[in-house]
Amino acid sequence: MKALFTNTALVLLSFGTLLSSCSKPPQSQKTGMTYNNRNNGGYLRFKQTHPTPGPGLVPIEGGTFVLGGSADQDVTYDYNNVRRRVTVPSFYMDETEVSNQDWLDYLHWINITFPNDGELYYNALPDTLVWRKPLSYNEPYVENYLRHPAFQDYPVVGVTWDQAQDYCIWRTDRTNENILRENNYMMTWKDAAGGGKKGAAPAAGAQGGLKEPFNTDIYLNGQIRGAGVDGKNMPKDNNPNVAPGTAKGGPRRPVRIEDGILKQGYRLPSEAEWEYAALSLAGNTEFENINDGKIYPWNGLGVRSPNRKTRGLILANFKRGAGDNAGVGGGLNDKADITGPVRSYEPNDFGLYNMAGNVNEWVADTYRQTSFEEVEDFNPFRGNEFTNKRLADPAKGLYAKDKYGRPIKDPAKSNKKLKYSDMIAQQQGLNNGTAAGTTPATGATVPLTTPNSIKYSGKAYNPDFRGASDSVNTVLYGTTTLVNDHSKIFKGGSWNDLAYWMNPATRRFMDEDESSAEVGFRCAMTMVGAPEIHPEGKPHLPVKKAKPYKAK
Known part of the structure; x- marks a missing residue:
């Protein structure tokens, strides 16, 4: 038996050696040059990967749909969601709304990183005074809603559009810094804190050995590296112009975007992305045929569950009618009087919670009544500021x-x-x-x-396309119109809205520096690479590999 085991091991070892000898390093299909070889110039080819979503995100497979198509009536007579067929590329979206705990994490980081910058901390605070009403006793929410642990998994509110944008930038940098440190591409958290030794002081306070807080753009530009920053698992640097040095395994370099390790930036979803994700028509689609439309993120015309075990239960947190925010005591219909936990109710077919009700959600677009008629039909968005x-x-x-x-x-x-x-x-x-x-x-x-814009048209280049040639004068804002380039869209309905506003096609707007107890947000992230999320089990045309080139 022992001899048999030994012979089998030798055969497997020989087979493995044969495979390794047959596998050749990748080479350019156009020049025949071998990649990742320091001796021939160090031309780089990185392993092709399809990145996983960042923390908290779920993948949304894109496709075509009718923007504004789920609205069966225009009760406000705004004529602002004219139906338009568009294509939304695949992307990632937060499974839930950003919660109070998530925002407290953000405030804590500001407090420990810039302890003497009271202005930065103050500007990041949500406006808890949004709960105050002159004829309603909501004062306890002013002090408790954001910070009391009973509300920690409730959606953050009182946040302006500008504050949501700042949170997205912060979240991108913290996520990417954590990826680099956990994988030792940068000095690990433990090593930056003194190696876990008793009494050891953290390197450079809360910044983990950095003179300034980590920023993804600055890091990718090669401006964050050196002693006290570099990790032990940094990628090898095959550039022949870099001195070999004394590092084990040769010179090292920071992670690059080509490595596919760092995440794309968190951001607010576009209006089209948000509406597409809320409808989640992919759950009703087979062979490119949509079997049934929707007017809510769930199937059916009603707001109650048709399932046997949950029959009759309200499917979202909203206001049934004047004076009815929760239902009758002893049998509350939606289990919430104001907001509810971010994982309340059933998720839609994309796996997203509370895409109707609970809180309205900021999206990235600037509001114009005619946007649906004017935006591009691929990845529509109104808000570009280049x-x-x-x-x-x-x-x-x-x-x-x-x-x-x-x-x-x-x-x-x-x-x-x-x-x-x-x-x-x-x-x-x-x-x-x-x-x-x-x-x-x-x-x-x-x-x-x-x-060329001046040479051929006589007009200077305009980096701000939010207005898209709209002639609304901002001087008249509040006098003849409430719409200008600071007017941002929110969608989805809230705990204090009637069922009409839970339709994904409805849209309202508010100034970007205003906030409300009925408006929160969730983040999105761009997906790079192939748009198909689940290719398994589906037919595909075969793709031939390139033949290796042999120099003669």
Whole structure:
């Protein structure tokens, strides 16, 4: 028996050696050069991967649907959701709304990272005064709703659109920093805290050995590295211009976007993404045929469960009628008087909770009544403000940073890639404290190459496309109109709304620096690569691999 085991082991070992000898390093299909070889120049090819979603997210397989199509009536006579067939690419979306606990994590980080910056902490606080009503005793919610542990898994409210945007940036950086540290691409949390030794002081306080808080853009630009920062598992650097050094296994480098390790940025979903995800028609689709439409995130025309075990139960947290926010004592219909826990009720077919009721949710779009008629039919969105990262050193490509370690961004000055000389001149003007494209003395335009937008149309390039040529004058905001470029959309209905507003096609707006006890948010993330999420069990056309090239 022992001899048999030994012979089997030898056969397996020989087979494994044969396989390893047959496997060749990847090579360029166009030049035949071997990749990842320091001796021939270190051309890089990374393992092709389909990234997993970031923490808290679920994948949403995109496709075509009718934007505004689930609205069967326009009771407000706004005429602002005209039906339009569009395509939404696959993306990721938060399984739940952002909760009070999630926001307290954010506040805690600000407190320990910038303990002397009272302004930053104050600006991040939700406005708990949104609970105050002149003829309603809601004062206890002002003090308790955000911080009391009884409400920790309830959705955060009183948050402005601007605050939600800042949270998305913070969440992106904390998630990516944690990925790097947990995998030792950067110094681990334990090592940064003194190796866990008793009495050892954390390196550089709450920033884990960094002089400034971690920022994803700054890290990917190679501006966060060095002693006390680099981890033991950093990828090998095959660049032949880098000195070999004394590091075990050769020189190392920071993670790059090509490695596929870091996550895309968290952000607010677009209006089209939010509506598509709320409807979740994928659950009613077979062979590209939608068997049944929806007017809510669940099937059917009613708001009660038709299932045997839960028959008659309300499917969302909303207001049934005037004065009825919860139902009758002893048998509360939706189990909530104000908001409810973010995992209440059944998720929709995409696995998303509370896409109707509980709280309305901010989306990224700027409001215009005619957006559905004007936006592109692929990945529709109204809110683009094109920016470029300012360079502190244009020759070295180093980004300029603000006092919180984040890149400074300026409005884009061209609709195309500038010539190198024009880019250098523009960046030097910014670093000298002048507006891009002007001289400090006269304000005259710097003699850069004339962009095509001016050359052919006579109009200067506009980096802000939120208005999309809309002529509404912001001076008249509040006088003749409540709509301007600061008007942002929220959707979904809330605990204090009637059932009509739970229809995913309904849309309302509020100024980006206003907040409400009925408005919260959830985050989304762009998906890169193939849009199909579950290819298993489906027919596919075969794809042939490239034949290896042999130099003769």
